[in-house]
Amino acid sequence: KKRKFEKSRMAKSRYEYVKQFEDADQIPLNVWFVCRIDGRSFHKFTSTHNFQHPNDRNGLDLMNQAAFRVCQEFPDICVSIGMSDEFSFVFRRETKVHKRRRSKIMSSVVSLFSSTYVYLWPKFFPNTELQYAPSFDGRIVCYPTDSNIRDYLSWRQVDCHINNLYNTAFWTLVDKGKMSNRDAEEELRGTDSAMKNELLFGRFGINYNGEDAMFRKGSIIFRKIDDSSSKKNKKKLVVVHEDIIRNKFWTENPGLIPVPI
Amino acid sequence: KKRKFEKSRMAKSRYEYVKQFEDADQIPLNVWFVCRIDGRSFHKFTSTHNFQHPNDRNGLDLMNQAAFRVCQEFPDICVSIGMSDEFSFVFRRETKVHKRRRSKIMSSVVSLFSSTYVYLWPKFFPNTELQYAPSFDGRIVCYPTDSNIRDYLSWRQVDCHINNLYNTAFWTLVDKGKMSNRDAEEELRGTDSAMKNELLFGRFGINYNGEDAMFRKGSIIFRKIDDSSSKKNKKKLVVVHEDIIRNKFWTENPGLIPVPI
Amino acid sequence: KKRKFEKSRMAKSRYEYVKQFEDADQIPLNVWFVCRIDGRSFHKFTSTHNFQHPNDRNGLDLMNQAAFRVCQEFPDICVSIGMSDEFSFVFRRETKVHKRRRSKIMSSVVSLFSSTYVYLWPKFFPNTELQYAPSFDGRIVCYPTDSNIRDYLSWRQVDCHINNLYNTAFWTLVDKGKMSNRDAEEELRGTDSAMKNELLFGRFGINYNGEDAMFRKGSIIFRKIDDSSSKKNKKKLVVVHEDIIRNKFWTENPGLIPVPI
Amino acid sequence: KKRKFEKSRMAKSRYEYVKQFEDADQIPLNVWFVCRIDGRSFHKFTSTHNFQHPNDRNGLDLMNQAAFRVCQEFPDICVSIGMSDEFSFVFRRETKVHKRRRSKIMSSVVSLFSSTYVYLWPKFFPNTELQYAPSFDGRIVCYPTDSNIRDYLSWRQVDCHINNLYNTAFWTLVDKGKMSNRDAEEELRGTDSAMKNELLFGRFGINYNGEDAMFRKGSIIFRKIDDSSSKKNKKKLVVVHEDIIRNKFWTENPGLIPVPI
Ligand SMILES: Nc1nc2c(ncn2[C@H]2C[C@H](O)[C@@H](COP(=O)(O)OP(=O)(O)OP(=O)(O)O)O2)c(=O)[nH]1
Numbered sequence A, B, C, D: 001k002k003r004k005f006e007k008s009r010m011a012k013s014r015y016e017y018v019k020q021f022e023d024a025d026q027i028p029l030n031v032w033f034v035c036r037i038d039g040r041s042f043h044k045f046t047s048t049h050n051f052q053h054p055n056d057r058n059g060l061d062l063m064n065q066a067a068f069r070v071c072q073e074f075p076d077i078c079v080s081i082g083m084s085d086e087f088s089f090v091f092r093r094e095t096k097v098h099k100r101r102r103s104k105i106m107s108s109v110v111s112l113f114s115s116t117y118v119y120l121w122p123k124f125f126p127n128t129e130l131q132y133a134p135s136f137d138g139r140i141v142c143y144p145t146d147s148n149i150r151d152y153l154s155w156r157q158v159d160c161h162i163n164n165l166y167n168t169a170f171w172t173l174v175d176k177g178k179m180s181n182r183d184a185e186e187e188l189r190g191t192d193s194a195m196k197n198e199l200l201f202g203r204f205g206i207n208y209n210g211e212d213a214m215f216r217k218g219s220i221i222f223r224k225i226d227d228s229s230s231k232k233n234k235k236k237l238v239v240v241h242e243d244i245i246r247n248k249f250w251t252e253n254p255g256l257i258p259v260p261i
């Protein structure tokens, strides 16, 4: 890059001092951290683009593909989980990516996710023209212990479950039960999970656990040991829809987050 | 939004506590701040997409259009300046946007810029297919005084000038002078601005000041008082390529950054 | 210092890495900042040591002397104001003391103030034995503009006035008016400044403005141009009890905080 | 406190807004953190007050007593270690003291330590008048894992050992060996621990391990289960001079920092 070479010599103006106002924003050492992104005003975006209720498979696949791209770009992302209009990327404790500079990491992740989302749109929505460019917010949150970061991931997966069960019940009442939005909402007020399961099964013959795992569990992206490969310990980035709350997943996929002994 | 309504009641799992680990990242009160974004590895991106040297008009127009979109979305952006693969957005001292949360502001800006860049690509490059989704990094820098923020903007405009003069001379030597990159670099080593101007004029008859103002000054976006409007003080977002180092611009466009008396 | 010399060579243990966990805590460039310290539980401390109500002259003199010591130690403290159990030290915008490291500055100020307070105790309370070592909390607050820092100082001086007027009225009612604390409190509830002035004058013949300026205005410490000195512009650290809300003080003592023109 | 009661009603001046410039400085959740204080210019302070070389027992006892006072005041200090002119106070992960506000905690610790040091001076130096008030700097450093905080403590104890061995050898050469400071320094240059031990024993008959444990290991303060107490699990603040690098100390004193299993 020519410019860089000459830069030191040339660009010394009396304004240069303003560069010093940039602050160090290093993420503390030896903590797990999550970069979570979330669609801005996706209520409007999904409705403008006629996403299916409550889950639009193409919409979710597109989210997953954009997240996949982010995971390819950042090898130090250990595991990610996504659902609805959000994705959480967990970086390893030890990562040195961008010298752990918070803004660099955060902006790069949210930018690449956003541009990729638009870039891949036609592949997932070949018949729906994109009306405007969507955007995502981002944040980085630090977690000191293995237990904390596991709890973070569990939090997102439980949230996915709770929201999806509610939304499934709601839209079933509306679509199959011919209820108004208002009545469906009223019907569900105060119900717990068991009651919603019962309602779905009893009134509509729907076994909630038979619903698509992607809807119920969200999407998990991580590097899985590739048994099919001839090279030992060769890893491959995969998208799965498994439970990550219990230890099973973590025991079966060692090297991600240590399981307590 | 149904989900929000039910959220407080439903989503209380024992994992919820992890939300508390998010830190307050409020930008200090009463300071100017800039969000600067810069293309990641645009050396490669511009060469992959055959951008013209040293300035690709379509490429710059696309940058400007994406920045314009950001300025529309954030009325508290007072003034912006862009050049090459970067754009700086200056927020007013008093802005309360997103409660001055640094990550929210920064991620939203860089995300919207990135997705819009890809969204508008076909409009500016109808014959060049986008090979991959580009991304941008972002940062926020605070400036306490009017003088500091003016210096920041001057810094960027001087940088634009210095880089562009160098690049113009370099590529003229290469393209018109039939020099190798290496020889052109050698030829320019140690030259100052006057010498580069002289070289361009003396050997190639090029008057540098006659070059496109967009290339020499960068692109400034701001809300200008719209004299054509019937409403008094009605403002309109415009893109100009003027000098913003001297007081003239600021005196002619009051209400942006106070000019010292 | 021998140790330092050998340190680099000797102390490399495998634990040394923990030093890297110290974070950069630089105060932003070009802002005014205040270090304010405040006695911890001085309600108890002053009552244990039988301070006079509402103002104990020796107690305040001791505070001032400890603050004076801090100002001697830190030449970049531009101006200070103290009252009751607190003191505010304003550092110049440009100071480079301790590389603007927040913790270093804050801890050094509060530590020196605290130790000096105890050190000088016998000088100001020759007949009262110190029962225990008091302590002070400290904080640093940044102010970007000249106007903000002036407002900070005005805030403290107004607070001093308001509290002192209340306390003077209260203790006059109790001491001279023979009221119970409770009744005095009741009497003053809802009164404004004028009413309190009136009460003091009408019922007790006390002209509040005749009270000691130290009690009404607090104590201001700064480097004043020493006219008595033969050297021109020679400055001398002084303690005064003047109004610092209006421009007069700042105009008469140039070089502290610029007065708006 | 009368003032507080009336405050909300009274003190609303137009300057009050400056209070909002105070920033949230909460220590991240669920991390261990250390507040380390260190004497400022104690090279000078110890020489002014004729401290014994290399260790002044009264000086160290005074340090320990001041630290003891801090530990009494902050029950959430789990363990502390001191040596030379410094002390490190480790707060429990879960502490909520002062809402984990960094400045409050840091300033309170360093202030109480400093004032207590002066307060107790005459008790430890009955025949040496204090020439001036010493001060201490302070800092807070966060450590996410049990292993990190153990390493921090080990770092300090190793540092104590290395410095003390060097200083013991140095001053033995000077005092007993009648060497100049310069020659002693030269003699020790490049020597490792074994060589220094050998030098002490071979030339002066001094068994370094026979030196006072306080000098070799520093001083550890913590709440020890009080077997002599009738109440079970009753704890008592104690000062010891034991090895805290190996697991033994932590196993024998459970409830401080978990020992890995
Ligand atoms: N129809 C449909 N809507 C979806 C799907 N995934 C997400 N959404 C919608 C439902 C929610 O209104 C919205 C996500 O909720 P949020 O809490 O993120 O709200 P929203 O993005 O509107 O606002 P925000 O800017 O994040 O505060 O996106 C989907 O697969 N199908």
Ligand SMILES: Nc1nc2c(ncn2[C@H]2C[C@H](O)[C@@H](COP(=O)(O)OP(=O)(O)OP(=O)(O)O)O2)c(=O)[nH]1
Pocket (backbone or CB within 6 Å): A001, A003, B038, B039, B040, B041, B042, B043, B044, B046, B047, B051, B052, B053, B054, B055, B056, B057, B059, B060, B084, B085
């Ligand atoms: N041909 C051509 N190249 C351009 C144009 N605008 C920007 N570029 C290229 C030239 C530089 O190699 C690059 C911008 O320089 P940077 O310092 O931002 O480097 P780059 O983005 O490669 O790396 P970075 O990720 O920012 O560190 O973009 C243009 O209009 N035409």
Ligand SMILES: Nc1nc2c(ncn2[C@H]2C[C@H](O)[C@@H](COP(=O)(O)OP(=O)(O)OP(=O)(O)O)O2)c(=O)[nH]1
Pocket (backbone or CB within 6 Å): C038, C039, C040, C041, C042, C043, C044, C046, C047, C051, C052, C053, C054, C055, C056, C057, C059, C060, C084, C085, D001
């Ligand atoms: N009698 C007497 N009391 C004073 C004098 N100066 C300060 N005080 C007392 C009155 C207040 O109770 C106290 C200062 O108020 P603060 O709001 O700082 O409360 P305090 O220090 O008790 O608690 P804190 O730890 O700061 O939250 O000190 C004085 O000259 N004479």
Ligand SMILES: Nc1nc2c(ncn2[C@H]2C[C@H](O)[C@@H](COP(=O)(O)OP(=O)(O)OP(=O)(O)O)O2)c(=O)[nH]1
Pocket (backbone or CB within 6 Å): C001, C003, D038, D039, D040, D041, D042, D043, D044, D046, D047, D051, D052, D053, D054, D055, D056, D057, D059, D060, D084, D085
């Ligand atoms: N004679 C004697 N000196 C001691 C004793 N304990 C500490 N010191 C002195 C030796 C060192 O010069 C000094 C501690 O070293 P530091 O690295 O903390 O340096 P110092 O405090 O001078 O500078 P600083 O302000 O911390 O950068 O205190 C002692 O027991 N006896």
Ligand SMILES: O=P(O)(O)OP(=O)(O)OP(=O)(O)O
Pocket (backbone or CB within 6 Å): A038
């Ligand atoms: O779900 P979150 O964490 O985004 O929570 P929110 O209610 O959207 O709040 P915000 O995005 O403003 O942090």
Ligand SMILES: O=P(O)(O)OP(=O)(O)OP(=O)(O)O
Pocket (backbone or CB within 6 Å): B038
């Ligand atoms: O031009 P900048 O500010 O981006 O400077 P840089 O040399 O690219 O550095 P970085 O992007 O790593 O801050």
Ligand SMILES: O=P(O)(O)OP(=O)(O)OP(=O)(O)O
Pocket (backbone or CB within 6 Å): C038
């Ligand atoms: O008067 P301050 O600023 O100390 O305010 P406070 O009410 O004492 O609060 P704190 O000391 O907890 O910031």
Ligand SMILES: O=P(O)(O)OP(=O)(O)OP(=O)(O)O
Pocket (backbone or CB within 6 Å): D038
């Ligand atoms: O021993 P420390 O950590 O105090 O290290 P230092 O070399 O004194 O440096 P500073 O006190 O300036 O952080």
Ligand SMILES: [Mg+2]
Pocket (backbone or CB within 6 Å): A038
């Ligand atoms: Mg949100």
Ligand SMILES: [Mg+2]
Pocket (backbone or CB within 6 Å): A038, A039, A040, A041, A042, A043, A085
């Ligand atoms: Mg959203």
Ligand SMILES: [Mg+2]
Pocket (backbone or CB within 6 Å): A038, A039, A084, A085, A086
């Ligand atoms: Mg969402």
Ligand SMILES: [Mg+2]
Pocket (backbone or CB within 6 Å): B038
């Ligand atoms: Mg860069």
Ligand SMILES: [Mg+2]
Pocket (backbone or CB within 6 Å): B038, B039, B040, B041, B042, B043, B085
């Ligand atoms: Mg770039």
Ligand SMILES: [Mg+2]
Pocket (backbone or CB within 6 Å): B038, B039, B084, B085, B086
């Ligand atoms: Mg660039």
Ligand SMILES: [Mg+2]
Pocket (backbone or CB within 6 Å): C038
């Ligand atoms: Mg307080």
Ligand SMILES: [Mg+2]
Pocket (backbone or CB within 6 Å): C038, C039, C040, C041, C042, C043, C085
């Ligand atoms: Mg107080």
Ligand SMILES: [Mg+2]
Pocket (backbone or CB within 6 Å): C038, C039, C084, C085, C086
């Ligand atoms: Mg007070």
